[in-house]
Amino acid sequence: MxxxxxxxxxxxxxxxxxxxxxxxxxxxxxLVMGRPVAVKIVSRxxxxxxxxxxxxxxxxxxxxxxxxxxxxxxxxxxxxVLVTEYIQGRTLRQYYQDRALSxxxxxxxxxxxxxxxxxxxxxxxxxxxxxxxxxxxxTGDCIDVRLMDFGVAMLEDRAxxxxxxxxxxxxxxxxxxxGEGKQVDSRSDVYSLALTLYEGFTGQSPFxxxxxxxxLHDVSxxxxxxxxxxxxxxxxxxxxxxxxxMARDRYARPDARTFGARLAQIARIMPASSPYETIGTKVxxxxxGPRADRDRLTYLGVHLVSGALALAALMYVLPRAPFYxxxxxxxxxxxxxxxxxxxxxxxxxxxxxVLTPPVFAYGAGWGVLYVIPxxxxxxxxARRRREWAVLLPAAVPLAxxxxxxxxxLPLTGVFLRRWGALAGFFSGLVLTVTAxxxxxxxxxxxxxxxxxxxxxxxxxxxxxxxxxxxxxxxLDSRPEMSLQILLFAFFSLPLYLWLGSSRERRMxxxxxxxxxxxxxxxxxxxxxxxVSVDLGRFLVAYVPCAILTLLSAxxxxxxxxxxL
Numbered sequence: 001m002x003x004x005x006x007x008x009x010x011x012x013x014x015x016x017x018x019x020x021x022x023x024x025x026x027x028x029x030x031l032v033m034g035r036p037v038a039v040k041i042v043s044r045x046x047x048x049x050x051x052x053x054x055x056x057x058x059x060x061x062x063x064x065x066x067x068x069x070x071x072x073x074x075x076x077x078x079x080x081v082l083v084t085e086y087i088q089g090r091t092l093r094q095y096y097q098d099r100a101l102s103x104x105x106x107x108x109x110x111x112x113x114x115x116x117x118x119x120x121x122x123x124x125x126x127x128x129x130x131x132x133x134x135x136x137x138x139t140g141d142c143i144d145v146r147l148m149d150f151g152v153a154m155l156e157d158r159a160x161x162x163x164x165x166x167x168x169x170x171x172x173x174x175x176x177x178x179g180e181g182k183q184v185d186s187r188s189d190v191y192s193l194a195l196t197l198y199e200g201f202t203g204q205s206p207f208x209x210x211x212x213x214x215x216l217h218d219v220s221x222x223x224x225x226x227x228x229x230x231x232x233x234x235x236x237x238x239x240x241x242x243x244x245x246m247a248r249d250r251y252a253r254p255d256a257r258t259f260g261a262r263l264a265q266i267a268r269i270m271p272a273s274s275p276y277e278t279i280g281t282k283v284x285x286x287x288x289g290p291r292a293d294r295d296r297l298t299y300l301g302v303h304l305v306s307g308a309l310a311l312a313a314l315m316y317v318l319p320r321a322p323f324y325x326x327x328x329x330x331x332x333x334x335x336x337x338x339x340x341x342x343x344x345x346x347x348x349x350x351x352x353x354v355l356t357p358p359v360f361a362y363g364a365g366w367g368v369l370y371v372i373p374x375x376x377x378x379x380x381x382a383r384r385r386r387e388w389a390v391l392l393p394a395a396v397p398l399a400x401x402x403x404x405x406x407x408x409l410p411l412t413g414v415f416l417r418r419w420g421a422l423a424g425f426f427s428g429l430v431l432t433v434t435a436x437x438x439x440x441x442x443x444x445x446x447x448x449x450x451x452x453x454x455x456x457x458x459x460x461x462x463x464x465x466x467x468x469x470x471x472x473x474x475l476d477s478r479p480e481m482s483l484q485i486l487l488f489a490f491f492s493l494p495l496y497l498w499l500g501s502s503r504e505r506r507m508x509x510x511x512x513x514x515x516x517x518x519x520x521x522x523x524x525x526x527x528x529x530x531v532s533v534d535l536g537r538f539l540v541a542y543v544p545c546a547i548l549t550l551l552s553a554x555x556x557x558x559x560x561x562x563x564l
Contacts, residue, residue, distance in 0.1 A: 035086075038085065039082070117189050128189065134147065134149045135196070187255065
């Protein structure tokens with residue numbers, strides 16, 4: 001459902017921050033108070049149990065720096081709207097995935113969370129869903145925590161707000177009594193917080209790898225190994241404090257205030273650095289840090305790639321398709337490339353326009369087949385602000401001649417995501433046509449001896465159908481080129497990015513991706529088509545491709561199956 005640009009004559013929507021099965025969240029300007037706010041819009045169908053109302057009711061009782069403030073709630077027939085404090089930052093889950101926190105940082109997060117929980121518990125509010133996803137760290141030079149999402153909170157003075165015996169919260173972080181469906185109190189939050197901190201210190205949850213059925217079968221929670229077993233470098237008092245807070249007997253656990261006081265004492269002797277703080281971690285944190293920094297890096301990367309693609313396309317085509325005066329070639333290459341660097345859309349359009357006359361001069365049929373797909377693909381990509389990628393197929397021949405063209409495949413997927421398959425297909429097709437026109441035998445690395453410039457017979461062809469017939473005959477005589485087009489399309493999808501942000505899962509994905517690429521380009525042509533492979537040339541190009549794939553897995557944002 002399309003949302004109005006101004007809600008309730010007060011909140012002007014700026015942009016969408018995110019969405020999920022439960023709600024959609026927008027950044028908005030409060031026109032009355034002159035401040036940024038977050039607007040969470042929840043449809044009635046997604047909130048049949050009134051979770052958003054409970055969140056507002058719980059948060060309305062609280063006023064604490066470390067708890068996200070709820071300003072307003074609006075209930076309508078088809079939706080509920082929550083207006084909350086806007087915090088620019090990242091969740092604790094994202095920091096955990098990046099290994100971007102020192103031990104001292106994690107301890108400070110625990111101290112601030114204890115203050116937030118102590119404030120809530122004294123006012124009769126039990127959160128019941130403490131986990132890394134519900135803890136936000138505001139962007140800044142020091143740790144600044146906000147506790148979010150009181151949607152499953154229990155108000156101790158509101159009987160009936162939840163049903164006794166219901167399982168709420170995230171199963172992996174539930175206290176034993178919560179997992180068994182028993183009545184919970186404030187000490188359940190202490191258990192979940194301690195488990196969250198334990199995960200930060202050890203680098204993984206003690207229940208990692210367990211299936212849902214296993215967690216449901218043993219909701220009383222097995223004994224968790226003491227922190228000292230895996231982190232003997234940390235103070236023993238920290239291990240004791242976490243063990244006490246994660247005791248299966250709720251009455252043996254400290255309250256939030258006492259737990260926070262113990263963490264504050266431990267913080268004075270906590271080492272400042274973390275064993276996970278490596279050069280790679282620092283680089284990764286700098287790239288995947290505050291959203292504004294990531295946006296600037298993405299902006300810079302897109303403009304640099306756009307300029308490079310325009311330069312590569314023009315440098316390859318113009319000298320080989322004589323149409324313009326030789327004295328003007330430098331300007332015809334430099335001006336569109338520089339414009340693409342400054343303004344990718346205009347640079348892409350100008351580059352395509354400069355390439356159009358030489359193609360039509362070669363044959364009207366070639367020109368028609370060039371212009372129609374160029375317009376359609378540019379329009380399609382422009383709607384997704386990736387119009388610069390239309391230049392990729394034209395830049396591929398020069399990249400292949402420079403021995404690093406194979407690295408364009410993972411790069412294409414990183415920038416274009418699922419649209420990488422389309423760009424990869426056209427790149428392989430352009431490469432195939434280039435081989436047919438020039439008579440190159442090894443383009444890029446392999447395959448049967450060249451039959452000569454097969455497509456030259458379509459020179460000056462006035463009909464697009466004549467050109468298509470010539471290309472079809474060429475592919476029939478060189479089936480390995482058809483295979484190459486399919487491989488380009490497939491490996492322009494970096495499937496490892498769909499595995500999430502976990503470094504270990506992505507590394508396994510990279511290994512599978514690179515092994516499949518090696519087998520597909522080297523063994524598949526031999527086994528399926530009985531054609532030769534220039535193994536040496538392939539391996540020279542395979543090394544930079546492997547390096548770029550590894551870097552993209554480390555630094556590129558995760559993708560979901562539905563992301564574009």
